[in-house]
Every structure is written in structure tokens, then in C-alpha cells.
Amino acid sequence: MNATVAGLTWRSLVGRRRAVLLVVLPVVLIGLSVLVRLVSGESPDNAADLLGSFSLGFLIPLLCLIAGTGAIGPEIDDGSIVYLMAKPLNRYGIAVSKWVVAFAVIVLFGVLPTLVAGFIMNGTADDIATGYAAGALLAGAAYVTVFLLLAVVTRNAVVIGLLYALVWEAAVGGYVPGARALSIQQWALTVTRAMIKTDEGDYGIGSAVALPTGVTLLAVVTVAGLAYTGYRLRSIRITGDE
Known part of the structure; x- marks a missing residue:
């Protein structure tokens, strides 16, 4: 990992307009959790529903x-990466540095708000808050890798990523039996x-795969995905089509 690359990436992520979304989305989650707690009191079912659908499924x-x-x-996109590539830096180190920063952003703006929202709605009962936070942590690591790789291999990463997140993960992967396993x-x-x-059930939390398979x-x-991202950075073309 390269500290300079990590610092530049951090400033890029939290210092631009996209930082507004990074703040707004977790604030919405916390606001919804407070509303649910005020309306229905401490409720594990409502906590599981909100954290499953909004946090893990959308946020x-x-x-x-x-x-x-x-x-x-x-x-x-703007070609400034040529200055980074011109330096004697290991391409895998660049990939890891950028992944670490992106993952840190997810922990700060996604995993921690999920944990707080769970505590607000259900306290520490049944470990619902920590369970969904752990799921968000591992899902975040995989999602960040996929989207970082997409950004390296195609100029249409945002569009493809939106289609993947909204169509495959939210729709197809959530309801089609065969696709759920992927x-x-x-x-x-x-x-x-x-x-x-x-001892009162699983609150509707289901999965298409077993625990060892899911973790693996x-x-x-x-x-x-991170290894292939570093590999693609070795041969990335700064100009022209990918």
C-alpha cells in the first residue's frame, strides 16, 4: 500500500460533490431508524426489514x-492517471491503496451507520445490529472490489454498476431462485x-447459499477481483478505447 496514493484517493472521494451522497444516504438511514423506533418501539422484525432492504439492499x-x-x-477519464503510472509504483500496490481507501469510506458511511441504526431500533437484542453490520462489512468489501475493477476495465463503469446493483442484485438476485446463489x-x-x-425465528432473513459457501x-x-484490478492496471491504456 502506498500512503501518497491513499491520501490522494481519500481527498478525491470526500472532497468532491459525490461526498454529499456519502453523507445524505446514511443520514436517511439513521432518520428512518429513529422514525421506526418512535412509531413501533423496539422491534426486531422492523429492524431486520429496514436493515435488510435499505442498508444491505440499497445503501x-x-x-x-x-x-x-x-x-x-x-x-x-481525465487522463491524469498517466502521472501516477509514470512513477515507479507497483500496480498492485496502487490497486490495494485505492481499494483500502474506498473500503474505509464504506465502513465510515455504510457499516457504522448500519450498526447505529440497528442499535436505535432494537438495541443489542438478538445481535441484529451487529449481524447486519457484519454482513454489510463483507458485502462492502466485495462490492468495492467489483466496482473498482469495473472502473479500470471500462469507461461505462457507473452505468454498468447501476444496472448490476439495481437489476441483478436488487431484482434478479433477490427473487429468481437460480440467480440468488450468484x-x-x-x-x-x-x-x-x-x-x-x-429462539423466535430468523426474522425472515434467508439466503440462497450456506454459510461456508457464502464466506468463501x-x-x-x-x-x-483485487488481483485482477492490479493486473489490468499494468496494461491500462490512457487514451483511446479500452
Whole structure:
């Protein structure tokens, strides 16, 4: 990891207009959790519904799209990455540095708000807050890797990422039986479900894969995707079509 690259990436992500979305989305989650608590009191079912649908199903993928593509996409688009590539820096080190910063953004603006929202709605009961936070953490690592890789291999990373997050993950991967097994969200839910401790059911938390399979797939996507990102950076073309 290169501290200089990480610092530049951090300033790029939190110092531009995209930072507004990074703040607004978790604020909306916290606001909704407060409203749910005021209306229905402490409710594990409502907590699981909101964290599953809004946080893991919408907030985390969208934040990862913003952070993952924003970590390197603008540099490729405006050609300024040529100055970075001209320096004697390991391409894998560049990829890891940008991934670490993007993932830190997800932890700060996605995972921690998920944990806080869970505590607001249900306290520490049944480990619902920590279960969904753990799921968000692992899903965030995989999502960021996918979107960072997309930003390197195509100039249409944002469009493709939106289609992936909204169509595949939210629609196809959430409801089509065969496709559910290929959904990052479903893999992360295996961790959430395993961490929740209750004798009153699973609060509707289901997953298409078993826990070992889900954790393994999340790890493979994260590690292999990051490695391939570094590989593609070695031969990236600054001008012309990818």
C-alpha cells in the first residue's frame, strides 16, 4: 500500500460533490431508524426489514458504486492517471491503496451507520445490529472490489454498476431462485443470519447459499477481483478505447 496514493484517493472521494451522497444516504438511514423506533418501539422484525432492504439492499451497493468507481474512474477519464503510472509504483500496490481507501469510506458511511441504526431500533437484542453490520462489512468489501475493477476495465463503469446493483442484485438476485446463489447480497446474508441469536425465528432473513459457501465466495471475489484490478492496471491504456 502506498500512503501518497491513499491520501490522494481519500481527498478525491470526500472532497468532491459525490461526498454529499456519502453523507445524505446514511443520514436517511439513521432518520428512518429513529422514525421506526418512535412509531413501533423496539422491534426486531422492523429492524431486520429496514436493515435488510435499505442498508444491505440499497445503501451499501450504492455507496460502494460511488466509492469504488470514484477511487480511480475520474483519473482514467481525465487522463491524469498517466502521472501516477509514470512513477515507479507497483500496480498492485496502487490497486490495494485505492481499494483500502474506498473500503474505509464504506465502513465510515455504510457499516457504522448500519450498526447505529440497528442499535436505535432494537438495541443489542438478538445481535441484529451487529449481524447486519457484519454482513454489510463483507458485502462492502466485495462490492468495492467489483466496482473498482469495473472502473479500470471500462469507461461505462457507473452505468454498468447501476444496472448490476439495481437489476441483478436488487431484482434478479433477490427473487429468481437460480440467480440468488450468484448475489453478493445473498452471500452476505449468510453471515448476518449466522450471527443473529434468537429462539423466535430468523426474522425472515434467508439466503440462497450456506454459510461456508457464502464466506468463501465473498473472499474469492474480493481477493481475485483485487488481483485482477492490479493486473489490468499494468496494461491500462490512457487514451483511446479500452
